[in-house]
Amino acid sequence: xxxTITQEETLGEIVIAPQVVETIVAIAAAKVDGVYSLRNKRFxxxxxxxxxxxxxxxxxxxxxxxxxxxxxxTYGVSVPSVAMAMQSAVKDSVKDMSDIAIDEVxxxxxxxxxxxxxxxxxxxxxxxxxxxxx
Numbered sequence: 001x002x003x004t005i006t007q008e009e010t011l012g013e014i015v016i017a018p019q020v021v022e023t024i025v026a027i028a029a030a031k032v033d034g035v036y037s038l039r040n041k042r043f044x045x046x047x048x049x050x051x052x053x054x055x056x057x058x059x060x061x062x063x064x065x066x067x068x069x070x071x072x073x074t075y076g077v078s079v080p081s082v083a084m085a086m087q088s089a090v091k092d093s094v095k096d097m098s099d100i101a102i103d104e105v106x107x108x109x110x111x112x113x114x115x116x117x118x119x120x121x122x123x124x125x126x127x128x129x130x131x132x133x134x
Contacts, residue, residue, distance in 0.1 A: 026038060026069075028093035036074045036119060057069075067102055068108060072110055
């Protein structure tokens with residue numbers, strides 16, 4: 001993946017860092033009903049000081065942008081319904097906020113969390129390090 005995702009316009013160039021797109025995707029996905037939390041896929045994400053993506057991975061190949069999201073779902077939800085809602089929410093949020101069209105949103109269900117497990121607070125899912133895109 002390149003270091004930036006670029007959209008050209010007549011007045012100049014707008015450059016949006018992939019971390020910004022990852023943040024938009026993660027917040028949109030976490031707000032969907034039935035999503036318990038996001039899950040880190042890479043070992044380095046779990047031990048690293050700064051875990052960019054926190055379960056969201058954006059890649060750009062040629063002119064296409066693809067997103068992989070790793071999630072835990074709440075027990076009892078319809079997995080296809082939640083996955084489709086996530087795909088729609090992510091595509092709409094990224095398009096509205098950055099004018100970047102996402103070509104693929106791949107949902108990877110890492111697990112299902114039992115009913116009695118308290119859902120983490122939204123702020124716990126996104127600590128200051130995640131929202132800081134140095």
